[in-house]
Amino acid sequence: MPGVPSGRACEGCHRQKKKCDQARPSCSRCTRLQMICIGSGQRRYKFKEQHGFGVSLTKGQVAKKLTRRESFIDEKAVPSTPSNELTLMANAFIETISKSTDLRFNLAWTYGFFLDDVPRRLGTNEALDASVMALVDAHSNFCSYRGVTTSVLIKYSRALNKLRVCLDDPIKACASETLCAVMLLLICQGFIGINKGRFTGHCEGAAQILKARRYFNAQDDFECKLVLTLRGPVVFEALFNPKIQFSPREWKTLVENPLNADTTWGIQVMHCLSRLPPYMHRARAVLRGDGEDPKLLDEINTDYKALKAVLGELHGRLAAVEKRMVDGTPLLDPVVQAHSILQRIYGLCLTFGIIFGCVLSALDICNTEIYLESAYFSKEVLALAELATRYRPLGTSCIPLYLVAAWVATTDCSIRSSVEKVLAEYQWDYVRGREATTTISELEQICRHMRLLDLYPCEEEPRD
Structure with a gap:
């Protein structure tokens, strides 16, 4: 169309006549300059009033023609652009999970593909609707470097209130949409930075909902995807939060998922991880002198060896993929x-390998091999973090967790210093002008917990 730019560059690049890579939600130039990116990858249209010349018509002919035209419009009316609040919210959310959205900012790629099923469930659960609204606003501010605004906090607070209402309803409390709302608020917490402590309340809440339901519908793909995504955070939360107490049967139900039934090593890893919180609880009881547990050390060693075998397999797969990569390969x-994906899984297994090593070294202090393996895991995490920078910020949201474990795994001051530096760089993606990153005292507190030096953590402390 004459007079309309044919390119799809964003407003900033078009105005400055700069080449735009059309990445979404923010192009590389706007990301580098920390500018708000508007219109990246969108085609522009310009509508002009049409002026024609023809034979003049009498008043009767004009009236007759208008009548026919109005009748045609009534029969063939083109629907207007969707403008109600629910549709606008759904469109905004779809933009955050679309396959065309940059891997570095894509919510579904980072937090789980259960998000693909969320739009069709909007309008059925008020907690889910409010959580989506809060998450979309927080994600938009995060991508455009605007920080935490009053609008985000208001929507987050409103979502919490809606969630409380749903949890008071016996039917809605057990609905998969309510559980999904909890998961979305857990994601939102990361953007607005309110989870300063070690524990995240929403993850504890999700664990309580899962425990209260006592089942999940294996025939419901959405629920399977949701539990598949949620089980990792719940297991990790249980390592630090004594309020999360599942029986062996409940852990087994949580980690067994039909969506990963075809990956033997995946099932094996999840079973190992689900037994780790009970292992830590039993180990503390032994160290406190509450009684003997002769089978404990052998059980932990069995799972630790199985986890190391999986780590070897993942390391080989990751190395094979890295050989196929060349500089400049597009993110899509x-x-x-x-x-x-392999980096994320390998890093998670390294982290749990480190925690297994901490528990074993507390029970078997003479086993020097464990210390050497933990030091190796620490170096692997550091190397992985340095290679993963191309996926920042959202594509590396798990890296700070891995780095904290790497700091705990080693006593080498030079390695710890390197870990602290890289950790600060990764956490800056989320703090951006707010309170600084994890402090040394916090790292030391986590170290004491993972190495079982605090025999009475939180609610396990004895009463007078």
Whole structure:
């Protein structure tokens, strides 16, 4: 169309006549300059009033023609652009999980593909609707470097109130949509930075909902995807939060998911991880002198060896994918996406390997091999973090967790110093002008907990 730019550059690049890579939600130039990116990848249209010349009509002919035209419009009326609040919210949310959205800012890629099923469930649960609204606003501010605004906090507070209402309803409290709302608020917490402590209340709440339901519908793909995503955070939360107490049967139900039934090593890893919180509880009881547990050390060693075997397999897969990657490979390339997934899984297994090592070293202090393996895991995490920078910020949201474990795993001051530096760089993506990153005292507190030096953590402290 004459007079309309044919390119799809954003407003900033078009105005400055700069080349735009059209990445979404923010192009590389706007991201680098910390500018708000508007219109990236969108085609522009310009509508002009049409002026024609023809034979003049009499008043009767004009009236007759208008009548026919109005009748045609009534029969063939084109619907207007969707403008109600629910549709606008759904469109905004879809933009955050679309496959065309940059891997570094894509919510579904980072937090789980259960998000793909959320739009069709909007309008059925008020807690889910409010949580989506809060998450979309927080994600938009995060991508445009605007920080935490009053609008985000208001929407987050409103979502909490809606969640309380749903939890007071016996039927809605057990609905998968309510559980999804909890998961969305857990994601939102990361953007607005209110989880200063070690524990995240929403993850504890999700665990309580899962425990109260006592089941999940294996025939419901949405629920399977949701539990598949949520089980990792719940297991990790249980390592630090004594309020999360599942029986062995409940842990087994949580970690067994039909969506990963075809990955033997995946099931094996999840079973190992689900037994880790009870292992830590039993180990503390032994160290306190509450009684003997002769089978404990052998059970932990069995799972630790199984986890190390999986780590070896993942390391080989990751190395094979890295050989196929070349500089400049686009983020949407399948090889790059496979690399990102393997990095995330490998880092998570390294982290749990470190925690297994901490528990074993507390029970078997003469086993020097465990210390050497933990030091190796620490170096692997550090190397992984340095290679994963291309996926910042959202694509590396788990890296700070891995780095904290790496700090705990080693006593080498030089390695710890390197970990602290890289950790500060990664956490800056989320703090941006707010309170500084994890302090040394906090790292030491986490170290004491993971190495079982605090025999009475939180609610386990004895009463006078």
